[in-house]
Amino acid sequence: MSDSRGSAGQVTLDDLRVRIDAIDCELLNLISERARCAQQVAEVKLAAGDVGEDGQVQFYRPEREAQVLRRIMASNPGPLKGEEMARLFREIMSACLALEQPIRLAYLGPEGTFTQQAAIKHFGDSAVTKPMAAIDEVFREVEAGAVQYGVVPVENSTEGVINHTLDSFMGSQLKISGEVVLRIHHHLLVGPNTRREKISRIYSHAQSLAQCRKWLDAHFPHAERIAVSSNAEAARQVRTEWHSAAIAGDMAAKLYELEKVEEKIEDSPDNSTRFLIIGDSSVPASGDDKTSIVVAMRNQPGALHDLLAPFHKNQIDLTRVETRPSRSGAWNYVFFIDFRGHRDDPLISETLESLRQCAADVKVLGSYPVGVL
Numbered sequence: 001m002s003d004s005r006g007s008a009g010q011v012t013l014d015d016l017r018v019r020i021d022a023i024d025c026e027l028l029n030l031i032s033e034r035a036r037c038a039q040q041v042a043e044v045k046l047a048a049g050d051v052g053e054d055g056q057v058q059f060y061r062p063e064r065e066a067q068v069l070r071r072i073m074a075s076n077p078g079p080l081k082g083e084e085m086a087r088l089f090r091e092i093m094s095a096c097l098a099l100e101q102p103i104r105l106a107y108l109g110p111e112g113t114f115t116q117q118a119a120i121k122h123f124g125d126s127a128v129t130k131p132m133a134a135i136d137e138v139f140r141e142v143e144a145g146a147v148q149y150g151v152v153p154v155e156n157s158t159e160g161v162i163n164h165t166l167d168s169f170m171g172s173q174l175k176i177s178g179e180v181v182l183r184i185h186h187h188l189l190v191g192p193n194t195r196r197e198k199i200s201r202i203y204s205h206a207q208s209l210a211q212c213r214k215w216l217d218a219h220f221p222h223a224e225r226i227a228v229s230s231n232a233e234a235a236r237q238v239r240t241e242w243h244s245a246a247i248a249g250d251m252a253a254k255l256y257e258l259e260k261v262e263e264k265i266e267d268s269p270d271n272s273t274r275f276l277i278i279g280d281s282s283v284p285a286s287g288d289d290k291t292s293i294v295v296a297m298r299n300q301p302g303a304l305h306d307l308l309a310p311f312h313k314n315q316i317d318l319t320r321v322e323t324r325p326s327r328s329g330a331w332n333y334v335f336f337i338d339f340r341g342h343r344d345d346p347l348i349s350e351t352l353e354s355l356r357q358c359a360a361d362v363k364v365l366g367s368y369p370v371g372v373l
């Protein structure tokens with residue numbers, strides 16, 4: 001080994017760069033070896049005829065990916081943060097999966113939406129993504145088999161549930177195979193023709209305008225607020241329009257080359273949105289899972305109590321309960337319930353069984369790994 005000390009006993013820049021080059025070389029070889037392993041995994045899966053409910057070989061394994069990322073975060077020695085390290089491995093796995101078979105996804109578009117950002121956060125950059133104009137079109141694209149998975153928003157921490165997504169589940173056989181939570185940062189963006197003091201119109205999606213309402217009241221009380229179909233559409237519009245600004249995220253700012261007049265203008269600092277991954281197949285337990293169900297209750301006194309009693313009895317952690325009008329008959333309601341645990345856990349299957357005794361209908365939308373990143 002060469003002496004890496006400078007004249008004053010210090011490590012020199014050149015020495016450190018030689019070390020970094022050597023480490024990169026090792027990383028390169030190790031990542032390549034990992035990629036060759038993934039290719040062999042694909043051969044094993046093909047030879048075993050390892051097909052899912054959609055009749056296709058299951059190259060993508062959500063539960064395994066969650067376990068890999070959790071292990072990386074748990075054993076990360078630092079100084080990089082666990083989440084940072086997991087993001088690097090997310091990309092390595094995404095590229096490895098693309099060697100087995102590139103994954104195809106539909107998401108709520110247009111390009112530049114937070115949903116696209118969530119899709120890339122969950123599947124990595126090697127996924128082939130296709131923007132759709134509406135949530136029900138994402139469902140239809142997956143149902144038609146044009147893509148393997150879909151990504152749709154389901155709830156926002158400040159604005160609540162996205163009803164279109166819940167309603168789409170009612171008429172669909174698709175299952176939930178994952179969740180991803182994205183911190184939502186809104187920026188005030190302008191095109192090359194607009195200066196801050198000239199802004200008279202502000203475009204965004206209605207939810208984003210609502211999420212920045214206090215900031216807008218304080219800083220742009222006289223600007224007209226115009227709701228459009230998405231943040232990305234707002235960004236596209238102000239690219240060429242004078243005296244106009246958009247509220248949108250980083251992805252749209254980059255895509256339309258807009259200037260950030262002000263960053264992070266959301267009223268609530270921990271504003272986040274949860275997205276669901278929808279597909280055809282059920283996901284085995286990963287060790288830390290959630291289950292989502294829809295329950296139709298009989299219209300009788302004590303129905304809500306009966307619904308919640310089995311969860312209480314078995315000490316199951318409910319993470320969300322949402323009510324929506326059922327589409328069959330006036331004044332009938334269904335409950336969307338999320339809770340910790342996997343449908344194959346004995347306690348969870350017992351709870352689901354008790355629920356079936358008192359409910360008119362129980363549909364399991366899916367058990368899936370708790371979002372890691």
Ligand SMILES: O=C(O)C(=O)C[C@]1(C(=O)O)C=C[C@@H](O)C=C1
Nearest residue numbers: 041059060061064065093096097
């Ligand atoms: O373990 C598998 O089943 C693999 O296909 C390998 C691998 C990986 O790169 O670690 C790749 C894709 C899957 O989604 C999960 C994991």
